[in-house]
Amino acid sequence: MKAIIVRAIADLVKEKFGRDKWEEILEKSGYPKGYYFLTSQDIDDGKVMGIIGSTCEVLNAPLDKVIDLFGIYWVSIFAPKFYTDLFKKFTSARDMLTKMNSIHTMIVQNTVNARPPAIEYNWQDKNTLIMTYKSERGLIDLFVALIKGVGVYFKENIEVSKVDERNVKVVFPQPQQQPGF
Ligand code: HEM
Structure with a gap:
């Protein structure tokens, strides 16, 4: 899957729960602290699921709640910033x-x-x-x-x-x- 998805998860966690929580999620998912995903980079679907799993653990939230938060954040906040011209239409x-x-x-x-x-x-x-x-x-x-x-x-x-x-x-x-x- 495209890493833009993970960038959105990172922004969401940092914005709503703080940068430290995102660093913890990165470490738990096997990435070094401060790791930065390029939006065009491809990430194995399994790794994306791993990051989502770590997000649930670190935030102590059930999967359905995290998926809901993420989906709503992606469309209403993150994607309009990345696809501004498209959203205007x-x-x-x-x-x-x-x-x-x-x-x-x-x-x-x-x-x-x-x-x-x-x-x-x-x-x-x-x-x-x-x-x-x-x-x-x-x-x-x-x-x-x-x-x-x-x-x-x-x-x-x-x-x-x-x-x-x-x-x-x-x-x-x-x-x-x-x-x-
Ligand atoms: C303008 C807003 C949107 C853009 C630019 C967009 C773009 C994308 C991109 C780039 C991917 C990743 C594809 C990959 O890496 O293989 C994706 C996945 C996905 N998109 Fe969208 N999307 C948008 C809105 C939506 C909306 C509103 C829905 C639901 C109606 C949706 C449903 C999905 C789903 C479920 C996936 C996960 C991949 C899958 O299930 O196979 N997207 N989208």
Whole structure:
């Protein structure tokens, strides 16, 4: 996985829990103190999971809580700083979420070794969207947290619930016309 993910975890921990906690996580995960990840660097998925595991231990927090915190932080605080021009194009949670499959496809074309998930969309009614997560990584809980983060970023009260290990239901509050209807 791209090290930008680990950079986001580092920023989150330093910002919310202090630099010392991040140093502890680095050491526990087998990296020297002060180790700096370049955003374009590739990190083995197992190592990323190791860093997430160490984060749970050091912060004394359960995995689902850390994944939730991270997903929301990534979309609402970290990614807008890194992908500023891209974020300017999104007008609402609905707009951003329905563009995420093509955005990830674009990232694959521009980044060596990136393997982001594929996303399928099915509207149940005009405000209820089923988003299907397709990836061999099995990170559905991260997918859920990232969707919640989109709501936080736009300050929209969207309802996000996991249907099963592949599908997430999103209910948008505002009655609006969606493209294609
Ligand atoms: C503009 C905001 C976003 C950007 C730039 C972005 C970009 C990326 C990048 C670079 C990766 C790592 C791919 C790799 O190293 O193989 C990734 C992974 C991922 N992204 Fe996004 N992403 C964004 C928002 C979202 C949102 C809103 C969702 C959910 C709807 C999402 C779902 C995921 C998931 C679940 C992964 C983990 C990889 C996997 O499960 O296979 N992303 N994304």
